[in-house]
Amino acid sequence: MAKPATQRPKLPGVGRLGLVELTARDDLDRLGWNTDDYVELLWSLSRAPDADAALKALVRLADELGPDWAELNQALLTDKALRGRLFSVLGGSLALGDHLAARPQSWRLLTGPATLPGVDELRRTFVAEAEKATENATDTRSACLGLQALYRDHLLVLAGLDLAPTVENEPVLQFSTVGAHLSDLADAALAAALTVAVQRVCGEDTLAPVISVIAMGKCGARELNYVSDVDVIFVVDDASPDSLSVSTRVAGEMMRFAGDAFFEVDAALRPEGKRGQLVRTLESHVAYYERWAKTWEFQALLKARPAAGDPELGARYIEALMPMVWTACEREDFVVEVQAMRRRVEELVPAGVRDREIKLGTGGLRDVEFAVQLLQLVHGRNDDSLHVASTVDALAALSAAGYVGRDDAANLTASYEFLRLLEHRLQLQRLKRTHMLPEPDDDEGMRWLARAAHMRPDGQHDALGVLRQELKRQSMRVSRLHAKLFYQPLLESVGKQGFDAMSTEAAERQLAALGYEGPQSALTHLAALTGEGGRRGQVQKILLPTLLDWLSDTPDPDAGLLAYRRISEELGDLRWYLATLRDEGAVAKRLMRVLGTSAYVPDLLMRAPDVIQLYADGPQGPKLVEVDPDTVGRALVASAGRHQDPARAIAAGRTLRRRELARVASADLLGMMEVTDVCSALTSIWVAVLQAALDVVTRDRALKGGPPARIAVIGMGRLGGGELGYGSDADVMFVCEPNPGVEETVAVKWATTVAEQVRALLGTPSADPPLEVDIGLRPEGRNGPLVRTLSSYEAYYAQWAQPWEIQALLRAHRVAGDVDLGERFLLMIDKTRYPAGGVSAEAVQEIRRVKARVDAERLPRGADPNTHTKLGRGGLADVEWTVQLLQLRYGHEIPALHNTSTLQTLDAIGAAELLAEGDVAQLRDAWLTATRARNALVLVRGKPTDQLPGPGRQLNAVAAAAGWPGGDGGEFLDNYLRVTRRAKAVVRNVFGG
CATH class of the missing domain: 1.20.120.330 (Nucleotidyltransferases  domain 2)
Structure with missing residues (x-):
C-alpha cells in the first residue's frame, strides 16, 4: 500500500498568529505572505513579543527596500536565525524598527553567525568613523549621523541576539554578556566622541591634552543598560591654566557630541559634583578624596575604570585612588552617611509607583547593588578578592569568601539578573531610559513584556500570569535576602555553622558598619538569642536577619538589640510572642523601630507585654490608636475600686496605667498620634489615677457614718490645661468642704490625712514611671496647709493673692473628687483670675x-x-x-x-x-x-x-x-x-x- 503524500501545513488564521489589528490580513497580502508557503515563517512571526508591531515594521521595511525586498523575503524563508532575530527586534523595539526603516540594508547584519566584536575591534571601528566624520563633515549634525547610525547598527545586532528565542524559547545571551558588550560599545563611543572633540577644539594648531575618561557606575562595572547615562570623570596630566582650559573645552565638547550621537554623558560624580571643575589633574583628585570626599563618593569609586583617552594616566588614577576606597569604612561618619544614603534612595520613589519601580522600589535593583557595595566596603580592606566591580562578580566573591551564604548569593544573583532582564526589555522598546513596569491594569503592556522576556506558560498561567507571579516572587525574595545578606552570616558566625562561617573579626566589622557601636556586645546578644534550644532558638534564627536589618535603620540599634533580648527572655514562655513577630511583619517592624529609638518603652512592654499585640493592624487601622483614653480611664478607676486594700488598689491602677503609657508612647513613636492627642491621653491617665487613689483612700479612711468631708482635686499647670507630657508631675490643690454636722477642723484634718495618703501611695517607688503629686502651687506655696476649705481659699485669694498665684489660677481645672465642690471652686476663683475691670497695672x-x-x-x-x-x-x-x-x-x-x-x-x-x-x-x-x-x-x-x-x-x-x-x-x-x-x-x- 502506497504511503499517503505528505500534506503541506495550511495557512493559519491571523488570530491564531497573535495578530489582532484589523489591517493584519491586508499587511500580509502586501508582503505576499498569503499562501501556504509562508506557514513556518508566520509561526515564527507569532513568537515575536508583539506580532502586530513586527508585521507593520516589516511592511515599512519592505516599502523602503523596494526591489531588494525579494532578497530579504527569500532569506527569511531559508534562514531561521535571521527571521528569529528580525521578528524579535521588530516586535520588541519600536525604536530599532524605525532604525531599520531608515537604514533598510542593515537587515543583513542579522544574518549568519552575527558574532559580537570585542572592545578593541569596536574602538578601532568607531575611532575610524570619527576621524572620517571630522575630515568630511561640514557641520556638527552631519558629523554625528554616521556615528549614530553605526552605534544603532551595533545595538541592532546585540538586540537581535538577545531577544531572539532559541528552540528552548530562552534568551540566547547571558545578562552579563549583554551588559559587558554594551559597556564595550560605550567605551568605543566615548573614544570616538573624544576624537571628534579633540579635533574640533585643538585642530591642527593646538597641542591635544593628555586626558583620560574614567567610566563610573554601570559602565565602569561593565554591566551597562541598553539606555543609560554614562557616568564619567575626567582626569588630565597638565595643571597649567592654558592646558586646563583646553582640556575643559575638550571634555565639554565630548559630552555634547556623545549626547547627540550616542547617549547622555554625566560627569556629576566628579569631585564637588556639578559645582566642581569638569576636569582635574590626578594630584587634584587625590587631594580632594583625601580631605573632602563623602562616603558615597568612595562607594562610587568601586566601579571606576579607564574607558577612553590616555590609558597610562587612567591606570595611575585607579592606582592612586583605589586604596582610599578600601579604608572608607573606617571614616568616623561612615555609618551615618550610609544610613542617610539608604533613606535618600527610598525617598526618591513616590509611594504611588513604588511597586512598579524595578530599580529604586522595594525589593528592586538598587537594594541588591547597595547591599553588595556596602559589604565590599566593609570587608574589602582585609580581602582583595572583593576588589571587583560588577554586582554579579561581587556577589560571587562575597559568597566564596563566606561573607554571604552560598544559596543566598545564588538566589540573589538570579533575582538581580531577572530584574535587569526586564529593565533591558523595557528600555529596548523605545530606546528610552526607564525602570518602570507598565500599569498593573495594562494587560497588553504586561503581556508584551512577558513575551519579550520569554515567559512561558506553566500549565496554570499564561505568559502574562507567569510574569506577574514571577515579579511578586522575585521582589519578595530580594527584600528577604536583602536582610539575610547582611545578617545570616553573622548568625552563622556566632553559631559557627559551616566550614566557611564568617570569622568573629569580620562579623564585628560588618556589625560596626551597619550602625552597631558595640559589635562585640551585639554578637553576645545574638548568641544568646539563637542559642536557646528547641523552637524558640529556631524561630529567632528565622526572625533575626530581618529584625536586625530593621534595627540597623533606627537611631540606636545597640540599645534596641539589648532591649529585644531582654524582652525575648522575659516573654519567652508566651507562645504568642514569637509567633506574632514571625507571622505579622508589621508588628515586628514597629517593635524594632520602638526598641531602637526609646529607652522609655521597653521596660513598660516587659511589664505590659500584651501591648505588643496592639502593634498589629486592625480592620480600621493600627490597633494602637483604636483605644479610647476615656474608656481606659474609667476602667482604671473601676479596677482599683475592686480592691479593699489601698496598696493593692493602687497596684491594680498602676497595671492599667502602665499598659496605657506603653500604648500611647508606642503610638507616638510610630507617628500614629498628634502631639495634642498624646498630651490629652497622658492627662486622662493622670486624672484616672488621681480619681482612683482618692476613691480608695476615702473609702479606707471613712469614719463611722461616712466621710466627714467632700474633697475635690484641682489640677494646675499642664494637668489643668490638659497638656501633660511623659515627664510631667501632677500639680494639684486639694479643696474640702465639711459634710453637714461636721466641724471644719475635723473635716480639714481628715481631708489632709486623705490627701497625704494619696500622695504617699502614688509616690511609692516603682519600676514604672513615677507618680509625683506636686502641691507647690497652693496658697502660700510649700509653707501653706495641704488642704483648705472653699471658704478659706476664697478669703485667701481675696486678701493675699500674689500676682504669680493669680497667674497660676489661669490653668486651674477640676480633675478628680466631688464634682459640685470642684465646679464651685472654679466659679469662686474666676473673681480672682478674671476680675471685673481686669487685673491691675x-x-x-x-x-x-x-x-x-x-x-x-x-x-x-x-x-x-x-x-x-x-x-x-x-x-x-x-x-x-x-x-x-x-x-x-x-x-x-x-x-x-x-x-x-x-x-x-x-x-x-x-x-x-x-x-x-x-x-x-x-x-x-x-x-x-x-x-x-x-x-x-x-x-x-x-x-x-x-x-x-x-x-x-x-x-x-x-x-x-x-x-x-x-x-x-x-x-x-x-x-x-x-x-x-x-x-x-x-x-x-x-x-x-
Missing part, C-alpha cells in the same frame, strides 16, 4: 518683672538657653507666659480667653485680634515644636529632661521620636532653633523688652 508689671527674673535666674546651671525646651528661648515657658499675660490683661473683656488650654487660648487670642495672625502661628508652632521635643527627650532617655542634646546619635533619636522626617538630628535642631527664635521675637514684643 501693678500686677501686670509684676508679672513682667518675674518673667525677666525667671529668664535670668531659673535656667539650670550649664543649660543652653537656645535648646532648653521649657525655660529656653522661645520654649514652653515663653509661650505660656505670653498667653497668660494676655489672659490677665483681656480676660475680663473676652470670655473666650477663659480657657486653661494654651493652644485653645491662642486660637481665642487670634480670633480677638490681640496678636497678628502670623504672631499667633509662630507661638503655636513653637509650643508644638517644644512639646514634641520635650516628650521625645523622655521617650529617648527614659527619664524627664528638658535640654536637647548636642549633635550625635542621641539627637538623631530625639528627632526620630519627635517625628522629624528621616530622623536627621541636624535638620531637626535647625528647625527647632528657627521656630523658637521667631517665637521669642513675639514674646519680647508682648512683654515689652
Whole structure:
C-alpha cells in the first residue's frame, strides 16, 4: 500500500498568529505572505513579543527596500536565525524598527553567525568613523549621523541576539554578556566622541591634552543598560591654566557630541559634583578624596575604570585612588552617611509607583547593588578578592569568601539578573531610559513584556500570569535576602555553622558598619538569642536577619538589640510572642523601630507585654490608636475600686496605667498620634489615677457614718490645661468642704490625712514611671496647709493673692473628687483670675518683672538657653507666659480667653485680634515644636529632661521620636532653633523688652 503524500501545513488564521489589528490580513497580502508557503515563517512571526508591531515594521521595511525586498523575503524563508532575530527586534523595539526603516540594508547584519566584536575591534571601528566624520563633515549634525547610525547598527545586532528565542524559547545571551558588550560599545563611543572633540577644539594648531575618561557606575562595572547615562570623570596630566582650559573645552565638547550621537554623558560624580571643575589633574583628585570626599563618593569609586583617552594616566588614577576606597569604612561618619544614603534612595520613589519601580522600589535593583557595595566596603580592606566591580562578580566573591551564604548569593544573583532582564526589555522598546513596569491594569503592556522576556506558560498561567507571579516572587525574595545578606552570616558566625562561617573579626566589622557601636556586645546578644534550644532558638534564627536589618535603620540599634533580648527572655514562655513577630511583619517592624529609638518603652512592654499585640493592624487601622483614653480611664478607676486594700488598689491602677503609657508612647513613636492627642491621653491617665487613689483612700479612711468631708482635686499647670507630657508631675490643690454636722477642723484634718495618703501611695517607688503629686502651687506655696476649705481659699485669694498665684489660677481645672465642690471652686476663683475691670497695672508689671527674673535666674546651671525646651528661648515657658499675660490683661473683656488650654487660648487670642495672625502661628508652632521635643527627650532617655542634646546619635533619636522626617538630628535642631527664635521675637514684643 502506497504511503499517503505528505500534506503541506495550511495557512493559519491571523488570530491564531497573535495578530489582532484589523489591517493584519491586508499587511500580509502586501508582503505576499498569503499562501501556504509562508506557514513556518508566520509561526515564527507569532513568537515575536508583539506580532502586530513586527508585521507593520516589516511592511515599512519592505516599502523602503523596494526591489531588494525579494532578497530579504527569500532569506527569511531559508534562514531561521535571521527571521528569529528580525521578528524579535521588530516586535520588541519600536525604536530599532524605525532604525531599520531608515537604514533598510542593515537587515543583513542579522544574518549568519552575527558574532559580537570585542572592545578593541569596536574602538578601532568607531575611532575610524570619527576621524572620517571630522575630515568630511561640514557641520556638527552631519558629523554625528554616521556615528549614530553605526552605534544603532551595533545595538541592532546585540538586540537581535538577545531577544531572539532559541528552540528552548530562552534568551540566547547571558545578562552579563549583554551588559559587558554594551559597556564595550560605550567605551568605543566615548573614544570616538573624544576624537571628534579633540579635533574640533585643538585642530591642527593646538597641542591635544593628555586626558583620560574614567567610566563610573554601570559602565565602569561593565554591566551597562541598553539606555543609560554614562557616568564619567575626567582626569588630565597638565595643571597649567592654558592646558586646563583646553582640556575643559575638550571634555565639554565630548559630552555634547556623545549626547547627540550616542547617549547622555554625566560627569556629576566628579569631585564637588556639578559645582566642581569638569576636569582635574590626578594630584587634584587625590587631594580632594583625601580631605573632602563623602562616603558615597568612595562607594562610587568601586566601579571606576579607564574607558577612553590616555590609558597610562587612567591606570595611575585607579592606582592612586583605589586604596582610599578600601579604608572608607573606617571614616568616623561612615555609618551615618550610609544610613542617610539608604533613606535618600527610598525617598526618591513616590509611594504611588513604588511597586512598579524595578530599580529604586522595594525589593528592586538598587537594594541588591547597595547591599553588595556596602559589604565590599566593609570587608574589602582585609580581602582583595572583593576588589571587583560588577554586582554579579561581587556577589560571587562575597559568597566564596563566606561573607554571604552560598544559596543566598545564588538566589540573589538570579533575582538581580531577572530584574535587569526586564529593565533591558523595557528600555529596548523605545530606546528610552526607564525602570518602570507598565500599569498593573495594562494587560497588553504586561503581556508584551512577558513575551519579550520569554515567559512561558506553566500549565496554570499564561505568559502574562507567569510574569506577574514571577515579579511578586522575585521582589519578595530580594527584600528577604536583602536582610539575610547582611545578617545570616553573622548568625552563622556566632553559631559557627559551616566550614566557611564568617570569622568573629569580620562579623564585628560588618556589625560596626551597619550602625552597631558595640559589635562585640551585639554578637553576645545574638548568641544568646539563637542559642536557646528547641523552637524558640529556631524561630529567632528565622526572625533575626530581618529584625536586625530593621534595627540597623533606627537611631540606636545597640540599645534596641539589648532591649529585644531582654524582652525575648522575659516573654519567652508566651507562645504568642514569637509567633506574632514571625507571622505579622508589621508588628515586628514597629517593635524594632520602638526598641531602637526609646529607652522609655521597653521596660513598660516587659511589664505590659500584651501591648505588643496592639502593634498589629486592625480592620480600621493600627490597633494602637483604636483605644479610647476615656474608656481606659474609667476602667482604671473601676479596677482599683475592686480592691479593699489601698496598696493593692493602687497596684491594680498602676497595671492599667502602665499598659496605657506603653500604648500611647508606642503610638507616638510610630507617628500614629498628634502631639495634642498624646498630651490629652497622658492627662486622662493622670486624672484616672488621681480619681482612683482618692476613691480608695476615702473609702479606707471613712469614719463611722461616712466621710466627714467632700474633697475635690484641682489640677494646675499642664494637668489643668490638659497638656501633660511623659515627664510631667501632677500639680494639684486639694479643696474640702465639711459634710453637714461636721466641724471644719475635723473635716480639714481628715481631708489632709486623705490627701497625704494619696500622695504617699502614688509616690511609692516603682519600676514604672513615677507618680509625683506636686502641691507647690497652693496658697502660700510649700509653707501653706495641704488642704483648705472653699471658704478659706476664697478669703485667701481675696486678701493675699500674689500676682504669680493669680497667674497660676489661669490653668486651674477640676480633675478628680466631688464634682459640685470642684465646679464651685472654679466659679469662686474666676473673681480672682478674671476680675471685673481686669487685673491691675501693678500686677501686670509684676508679672513682667518675674518673667525677666525667671529668664535670668531659673535656667539650670550649664543649660543652653537656645535648646532648653521649657525655660529656653522661645520654649514652653515663653509661650505660656505670653498667653497668660494676655489672659490677665483681656480676660475680663473676652470670655473666650477663659480657657486653661494654651493652644485653645491662642486660637481665642487670634480670633480677638490681640496678636497678628502670623504672631499667633509662630507661638503655636513653637509650643508644638517644644512639646514634641520635650516628650521625645523622655521617650529617648527614659527619664524627664528638658535640654536637647548636642549633635550625635542621641539627637538623631530625639528627632526620630519627635517625628522629624528621616530622623536627621541636624535638620531637626535647625528647625527647632528657627521656630523658637521667631517665637521669642513675639514674646519680647508682648512683654515689652
